[in-house]
Amino acid sequence: MSCSQEYTPQLRARGYRMTPQRHAILHVLCHSGKHLTPSEVYAKAQKQVAGLTEATVYRTLEFLAENGLARPSHVGNGRLVYEIANHEHHHIKCRNCGDEMEVEHTLLKSMYQKLESASGYQLTDSHVTFFGLCPDCQKSENV
Amino acid sequence: MSCSQEYTPQLRARGYRMTPQRHAILHVLCHSGKHLTPSEVYAKAQKQVAGLTEATVYRTLEFLAENGLARPSHVGNGRLVYEIANHEHHHIKCRNCGDEMEVEHTLLKSMYQKLESASGYQLTDSHVTFFGLCPDCQKSENV
DNA sequence: TTCCTTATTGCAAAAAGTTGCAATAACATA
DNA sequence: TATGTTATTGCAACTTTTTGCAATAAGGAA
Numbered sequence: 001m002s003c004s005q006e007y008t009p010q011l012r013a014r015g016y017r018m019t020p021q022r023h024a025i026l027h028v029l030c031h032s033g034k035h036l037t038p039s040e041v042y043a044k045a046q047k048q049v050a051g052l053t054e055a056t057v058y059r060t061l062e063f064l065a066e067n068g069l070a071r072p073s074h075v076g077n078g079r080l081v082y083e084i085a086n087h088e089h090h091h092i093k094c095r096n097c098g099d100e101m102e103v104e105h106t107l108l109k110s111m112y113q114k115l116e117s118a119s120g121y122q123l124t125d126s127h128v129t130f131f132g133l134c135p136d137c138q139k140s141e142n143v
Numbered sequence: 144m145s146c147s148q149e150y151t152p153q154l155r156a157r158g159y160r161m162t163p164q165r166h167a168i169l170h171v172l173c174h175s176g177k178h179l180t181p182s183e184v185y186a187k188a189q190k191q192v193a194g195l196t197e198a199t200v201y202r203t204l205e206f207l208a209e210n211g212l213a214r215p216s217h218v219g220n221g222r223l224v225y226e227i228a229n230h231e232h233h234h235i236k237c238r239n240c241g242d243e244m245e246v247e248h249t250l251l252k253s254m255y256q257k258l259e260s261a262s263g264y265q266l267t268d269s270h271v272t273f274f275g276l277c278p279d280c281q282k283s284e285n286v
Numbered sequence: 287t288t289c290c291t292t293a294t295t296g297c298a299a300a301a302a303g304t305t306g307c308a309a310t311a312a313c314a315t316a
Numbered sequence: 317t318a319t320g321t322t323a324t325t326g327c328a329a330c331t332t333t334t335t336g337c338a339a340t341a342a343g344g345a346a
Contacts, residue, residue: 055335078221121235
């Protein structure tokens with residue numbers, strides 16, 4: 001039923017376990033389709049799992065991120081938000097109004113290659129948040 | 144004497160003030176030449192300014208970042224670190240061993256242009272931290 | 287189904303970061 | 317140099333995030 005079910009074998013294969021808590025948290029991420037803060041996740045997931053604690057939410061989100069099931073990204077000043085990791089993309093966020101849009105990975109692909117060959121690093125995590133001014137805010141700045 | 148002196152006119156021009164606290168914090172950033180956490184900055188700056196509080200350090204770092212004098216970047220899991228903003232660059236960090244290297248902005252330049260024209264956004268902040276595996280850790284993974 | 291190993295959780299305390307507000311002190315102006 | 321405006325600070329309370337540890341429960345093996 002729930003989209004989170006499909007993740008069970010992925011976790012098991014790596015020696016991890018599927019728990020009601022992880023289940024609920026994955027479910028929340030799946031069905032929101034956008035960035036959520038840890039406390040937003042907590043608020044929603046708590047309804048499904050009695051006794052869920054915030055500490056568990058924090059640990060679970062970090063755990064999911066490490067295992068590639070969730071994508072963390074940095075919004076504003078150092079606060080982490082999470083979303084489900086279903087397709088590869090990035091974000092660009094307006095410093096002024098906070099508006100946010102997705103950026104396709106294809107736009108960054110050749111830069112990634114340049115970066116890898118210049119640094120010798122192999123890029124793993126692929127989510128980046130860029131900051132700038134959205135078209136609307138550019139207009140109002142030019143007054 | 145101190146490198147932080149030169150920033151005074153920049154602040155004044157925008158209606159801000161140079162204070163002993165800002166002075167000390169800029170000094171610390173200038174002379175460390177690397178990323179520092181807020182508490183590291185606090186520990187060092189406190190020696191120069193009696194009574195400095197951590198709240199002030201947090202506010203000052205954010206203030207300096209907003210005004211382009213300091214560069215915030217995200218390391219590991221959502222913790223913000225700061226460095227002095229003297230030359231435009233990015234970082235690439237190893238997920239495994241934590242090693243970090245600078246990436247020149249020229250490598251990203253054409254991607255930035257593509258991104259701007261595709262999104263309509265005007266990119267302001269330019270610091271990005273990429274994550275990957277450093278050459279050494281790649282070797283040990285391939286065992 | 288039962289047992290065992292150990293990954294995972296909840297709890298509680300600690301650490302990290304934020305915020306409102308009154309007091310202070312930069313610094314522009316006279 | 318003295319004065320007034322207001323940006324900035326310190327304080328203290330608060331929110332957010334992390335951590336150690338003992339109890340719990342997932343799920344492989346018997």
